[in-house]
Structure formats: structure tokens, C-alpha cells
Amino acid sequence: MDAVRRRFGETAGALAALQDARHEETVERVARLLGLSGSERVLDVGCGAGAIALAVAGTAREVVGVDVVPELLAEARARAASNVSFVAADATALPFARGEFDVVCCARVFHHVPRPELVLAEMTRVLRAGGTMLVVDQLAPDDPLAAIELNRFEHARDPSTSRVLADVDLRGLFDANGLVLHAVEYVREERELELYLDRAACHGAAREEARALAPGDPSGRYGWYVLHKPSFGG
Numbered sequence: 591m592d593a594v595r596r597r598f599g600e601t602a603g604a605l606a607a608l609q610d611a612r613h614e615e616t617v618e619r620v621a622r623l624l625g626l627s628g629s630e631r632v633l634d635v636g637c638g639a640g641a642i643a644l645a646v647a648g649t650a651r652e653v654v655g656v657d658v659v660p661e662l663l664a665e666a667r668a669r670a671a672s673n674v675s676f677v678a679a680d681a682t683a684l685p686f687a688r689g690e691f692d693v694v695c696c697a698r699v700f701h702h703v704p705r706p707e708l709v710l711a712e713m714t715r716v717l718r719a720g721g722t723m724l725v726v727d728q729l730a731p732d733d734p735l736a737a738i739e740l741n742r743f744e745h746a747r748d749p750s751t752s753r754v755l756a757d758v759d760l761r762g763l764f765d766a767n768g769l770v771l772h773a774v775e776y777v778r779e780e781r782e783l784e785l786y787l788d789r790a791a792c793h794g795a796a797r798e799e800a801r802a803l804a805p806g807d808p809s810g811r812y813g814w815y816v817l818h819k820p821s822f823g824g
Contacts, residue, residue, distance in 0.1 A: 597750040598638070600791045602661035606639035606669075608789070616645040623773065623816050624724060626650050630692040635681050635713055636699030640666030640674070642724070643695075647671040650693070656684065682708040689718040697726035698812075701744070701754045707763055714767045720821040723769060729776075729811045730754040743803040748790040757813060769817040776813055783808045 598605065609616075620642065626632075626649040634643040637655030639662050647653050648671075656679040657663050666676045679685050681699065694717045700706035710725075717723055728744075730737035730753075737756055744751045755763075764771060783804055792800055 597748060597790065598659040599661040601789065602639065602659065602665050604789060605662070606665040609639050609641040610669075612641070613645065616641055617648070619775070619777075619814065620645045620724070621649060623775065623814060624649075624693065624722060626693070631690070632693040632695065633684075633686070633691040633713075633716060635684070635694065635696040635709065636702075637666060637676065638662045638698070640669055640676065642697050642726075643674055643676070644669055644671070646693075646695070647674050654691075656681065682712060684712045684716055686716045688715055689721075690716050691721065692718055693722045693724070695724040695726075697724075698728065700725070700727045700760070701752060702750050704752045706755070707766070710763050710767055714769065714819060717819050719819055721819050722772075723815075723817040723819065725760070725764075725815045725817065726812060727760065728754050729760075729813050730756045732756050732758065739803070740805065743800060743805060746796060746800040746803050747787055747792050749796075760813065760815065764815070764817055769819060771815060772818050773816040774813055776811060779810045779812060781808045781810060 626646060628649055628651060630650045632646050632650045632653045634653065634655040637643050637657045640655055643653045643655040653674040655666055655676045658678065658680055663676050663678060670676065681703065694713045696713060699709065703709055713723060730740050741754055744754055786808055787797055787800055
């Protein structure tokens with residue numbers, strides 16, 4: 591967790607600016623995938639500078655974002671609407687009651703935590719029966735050797751990266767928590783290598799190592815998963 595705080599504390603402003611540039615695209619995609627009615631209470635786990643929380647603010651009754659990085663929370667609060675609040679909290683021990691939220695979201699977090707299954711279990715716990723979950727994360731290739739190569743590069747670029755999971759790994763986690771996959775969209779993000787290294791504050795010898803390990807195509811593939819918690823799941 592200290593590595594996450596250092597990395598994202600240093601780059602909070604740049605990440606917030608990138609988030610702002612993507613805001614309209616994020617609003618459109620989240621609205622299409624979630625179809626909120628305006629009555630929902632939404633939780634954004636590992637909210638960062640608030641990308642998802644702010645994207646749903648206009649169509650939700652209330653939004654709560656949690657993160658462990660003070661600098662990111664400060665960026666999020668500076669952008670927050672009146673129905674959005676942000677709390678410092680660990681994603682593996684959420685300070686909320688069982689079934690407290692109608693919708694729970696988590697974007698670009700799983701590959702930064704050593705045990706994403708603990709985060710998903712907490713997200714499932716605080717989601718009400720019959721509620722909706724949105725999970726977004728970078729995807730590793732299905733080929734195990736290609737996945738190892740990608741993870742070597744990503745860890746060299748950003749030591750706070752634990753492991754980028756493949757689609758099959760994420761689906762296994764969803765199944766283990768009794769979640770039902772409703773829809774998924776795969777999105778390719780075009781990336782220029784030097785800017786991508788800048789985004790992680792990757793400099794000096796670490797930058798040279800990351801360059802040497804970089805894939806021929808630095809673009810990233812992301813999965814946007816919409817899941818339901820069955821009503822009989824309690």
C-alpha cells in the first residue's frame with residue numbers, strides 16, 4: 591500500500607488532468623452500461639481523482655468514493671458535486687454495512703492490489719442483493735507467456751503494479767463471489783510509450799528498464815464488466 595500511496599501521490603495532478611480530458615467519454619460509457627434511474631446510492635472503490643464517481647454524479651442520488659491516497663482524494667474533492675463525498679478508506683476493509691449500496695464500482699484498481707479477491711469480496715458485501723457492480727481494469731493477454739511479459743513491463747514502469755489479470759482470471763473472481771455477468775465491453779486505449787512512462791513518474795534507470803521491456807504495441811486493453819448480485823444472495 592505504501593508503494594501505491596507514493597506512486598499516486600506523486601502523479602495525482604497529472605492523473606486528474608487525464609481524467610478531466612476523458613470525462614465526457616467516461617460519462618457516456620458509464621451511462622450506457624449502468625442505466626441509472628437517479629435513485630441509486632453508488633460507491634466508487636479506489637476512486638482515485640474521482641473519474642467514475644464524478645461520471646455518475648449526474649444520474650445517481652448519492653455517490654461515495656473511497657481511496658487511500660490523500661492527494662488523489664484532494665483532487666476528487668476539488669471536482670465534486672454536492673451529492674458526492676469522498677472518504678479515506680482501505681478497499682479491503684470498507685467502512686460500510688452489508689448491502690448499503692445499490693451500485694458498487696471499481697476502476698483500474700485490481701492490478702494495484704496484491705489480493706484483488708479481498709477487494710471484490712468487500713465490494714460484494716456492501717452491495718445490496720439485486721444490485722449492480724461495475725469493474726474496470728486493464729487485461730493481460732490470454733497467453734500466459736505474453737501475460738508474464740506484459741506484467742514485467744508494467745511492474746518496471748510502475749512498481750505499485752502487482753499483477754494485471756487476464757479476462758479469464760477476472761471472470762473466475764466474479765464467479766467465486768456469486769456475481770452474474772450481465773455485459774462486458776472491451777476497450778483498447780492507444781498509448782504513446784514515453785507519455786505512458788511519464789504518467790507513472792518512471793525516470794532514470796527504471797525508465798530504461800521499462801523501455802527495454804516495453805511491448806511493440808504499448809496500447810492497453812481494458813474490460814468494462816457489468817455484474818449483478820442475485821437477489822437470493824442476501
